[in-house]
Amino acid sequence: MASPKVSIPKGTRDFTPVEMNRRNYIFDTIKSVFQLYGYSPIETPSMENLSTLMGKYGEEGDKLLFKILNSGNFLEGVDNHTEAKSDYKKMTPLISEKGLRYDLTVPFARFVVMHQNELTFPFKRYQMQPVWRADRPQKGRYREFYQCDADVIGSNSLLNETELMGIIDRVFDMLNIKTTIKLNNRKILTGIAEYIGEADKIVDITVAIDKLDKIGLDKVNEELIAKGLSQETVAKLQPIINLSGDTQSKLCQLEKIFTSSETGQKGIAEMREILDLLGYTEIKAVVEFDITLARGLNYYTGSILEVKADEVAMGSICGGGRYDNLTGIFGLPDMSGVGISFGADRIYDVLQELNRFPENTQTSTQVLFVNFGEKEMKYCLPLLAKLRKKGISAEMYPDPEKIKKQMSYANANNIPWVVVVGETEMLENKLTLKNMQGGTQEKISLQELTKSKVKTKK
RNA sequence: GUGAUUGUAGCUCAGUCGGUUAGAGUAGUGGAUUGUGGUUCCAUUGGUCGUGGGUUCGAAUCCCAUCAGUCACCCCA
Numbered sequence: 001m002a003s004p005k006v007s008i009p010k011g012t013r014d015f016t017p018v019e020m021n022r023r024n025y026i027f028d029t030i031k032s033v034f035q036l037y038g039y040s041p042i043e044t045p046s047m048e049n050l051s052t053l054m055g056k057y058g059e060e061g062d063k064l065l066f067k068i069l070n071s072g073n074f075l076e077g078v079d080n081h082t083e084a085k086s087d088y089k090k091m092t093p094l095i096s097e098k099g100l101r102y103d104l105t106v107p108f109a110r111f112v113v114m115h116q117n118e119l120t121f122p123f124k125r126y127q128m129q130p131v132w133r134a135d136r137p138q139k140g141r142y143r144e145f146y147q148c149d150a151d152v153i154g155s156n157s158l159l160n161e162t163e164l165m166g167i168i169d170r171v172f173d174m175l176n177i178k179t180t181i182k183l184n185n186r187k188i189l190t191g192i193a194e195y196i197g198e199a200d201k202i203v204d205i206t207v208a209i210d211k212l213d214k215i216g217l218d219k220v221n222e223e224l225i226a227k228g229l230s231q232e233t234v235a236k237l238q239p240i241i242n243l244s245g246d247t248q249s250k251l252c253q254l255e256k257i258f259t260s261s262e263t264g265q266k267g268i269a270e271m272r273e274i275l276d277l278l279g280y281t282e283i284k285a286v287v288e289f290d291i292t293l294a295r296g297l298n299y300y301t302g303s304i305l306e307v308k309a310d311e312v313a314m315g316s317i318c319g320g321g322r323y324d325n326l327t328g329i330f331g332l333p334d335m336s337g338v339g340i341s342f343g344a345d346r347i348y349d350v351l352q353e354l355n356r357f358p359e360n361t362q363t364s365t366q367v368l369f370v371n372f373g374e375k376e377m378k379y380c381l382p383l384l385a386k387l388r389k390k391g392i393s394a395e396m397y398p399d400p401e402k403i404k405k406q407m408s409y410a411n412a413n414n415i416p417w418v419v420v421v422g423e424t425e426m427l428e429n430k431l432t433l434k435n436m437q438g439g440t441q442e443k444i445s446l447q448e449l450t451k452s453k454v455k456t457k458k
Numbered sequence: 459g460u461g462a463u464u465g466u467a468g469c470u471c472a473g474u475c476g477g478u479u480a481g482a483g484u485a486g487u488g489g490a491u492u493g494u495g496g497u498u499c500c501a502u503u504g505g506u507c508g509u510g511g512g513u514u515c516g517a518a519u520c521c522c523a524u525c526a527g528u529c530a531c532c533c534c535a
Contacts, residue, residue, distance in 0.1 A: 343535030
């Protein structure tokens with residue numbers, strides 16, 4: 001068979017039944033924990049107005065947005081804007097007014113503003129849907145991937161942070177992935193920038209410090225200078241970058257440094273409160289204060305957190321933080337929110353790499369009826385119905401093919417039981433039940449089959 | 459946006475120094491076994507060697523271009 005040249009877009013994937021069952025295992029686990037913690041589901045459309053999305057993810061994010069061409073004659077109206085013809089940034093709004101969502105948080109903020117009168121605050125929602133980014137794909141990075149978000153909006157309490165960390169802990173415990181939760185606070189990062197007198201360079205500073213693990217201290221300092229910081233400023237930064245000891249002593253050291261930064265002090269206080277509250281939970285995960293953690297999304301204002309798998313080299317598999325004024329942009333001020341986002345696809349890759357998917361993610365048929373022909377089929381159909389009524393997944397092979405082929409089908413699909421009914425069985429008013437794992441078979445009555453022989457999924 | 463690397467059967471991959479009709483495993487199909495799968499044995503289908511050009515008597519192999527995948531940087535789940 002000559003295969004036609006077909007393909008799917010870069011960074012997208014098909015999922016086979018085996019993969020889907022494994023993905024669903026991840027989704028079901030996360031969903032169950034979200035519900036356990038009192039979060040309710042919502043969904044939002046795949047596409048949003050570009051005015052909703054643009055400017056929320058920084059300049060880089062705007063570039064990575066998938067834009068949707070206007071329908072109909074999208075060139076209409078371009079004529080009047082001659083300057084747009086040579087500048088794609090000016091052209092874009094003329095020919096595109098919608099885009100695929102980049103994450104679930106910004107659409108959520110839009111949702112809250114639009115539905116504010118129907119919602120009861122604090123509002124706790126979860127949402128598990130795909131998002132799209134026009135990135136160059138690589139390991140653990142796709143152009144279409146799922147995020148599983150839980151956010152609570154309309155509450156300033158740091159208990160929310162603790163609860164979200166409880167969700168994280170529970171999910172990864174259930175998935176059998178060892179993780180470290182890294183915790184930081186945007187106010188501490190602001191405090192650092194204020195302390196060295198470069199408050200406006202906070203993004204450059206945090207991005208550079210974020211790379212400490214990866215490229216080392218010298219390179220970080222190089223980058224800081226490249227970004228326009230003076231030698232003295234970089235020198236002033238050293239004690240902070242090199243902060244050592246356990247979380248508590250790091251906080252004490254910072255506290256002394258931040259004497260003049262109110263924001264920095266507040267960040268430390270928040271961090272202490274979260275850690276204190278954590279002490280009253282049963283969280284098992286390692287939680288560490290990481291001064292270098294600086295998540296890119298620029299709407300975070302308070303705590304930021306990130307989760308890494310201990311045993312696999314992979315980007316973060318979950319991240320989140322607090323945003324004090326995300327809905328403000330859409331006209332609803334003073335709504336503080338905090339949320340987390342699980343990267344389901346990366347979690348899949350981690351489980352795959354560690355070979356840690358459970359055996360029984362397959363939801364296969366339990367009983368297959370072999371098809372010998374019309375007469376035999378009609379003899380079996382009522383039985384098939386009976387099994388299904390009892391909640392046992394069963395199917396009849398649709399064509400009267402060779403038994404060998406039908407058996408192979410059962411085998412390939414991991415169907416544990418096969419019912420064979422031919423002329424002999426019909427005469428005796430019985431059926432042959434074969435166990436595909438052991439290869440044993442026995443002749444039993446019709447009643448026996450529905451009673452106890454075949455069970456629902458173990 | 460920058461850099462590296464790989465494209466050979468549905469899948470995983472061999473293919474020597476450029477040499478005749480491009481191979482293996484696996485999957486598929488048929489049979490050994492017409493009422494029995496998973497194990498075994500036999501047979502068999504399946505290839506524009508990513509695509510286009512060039513060098514050469516001769517190219518899967520060398521050169522150029524192009525497309526696609528993968529990985530890394532930037533950034534990020």
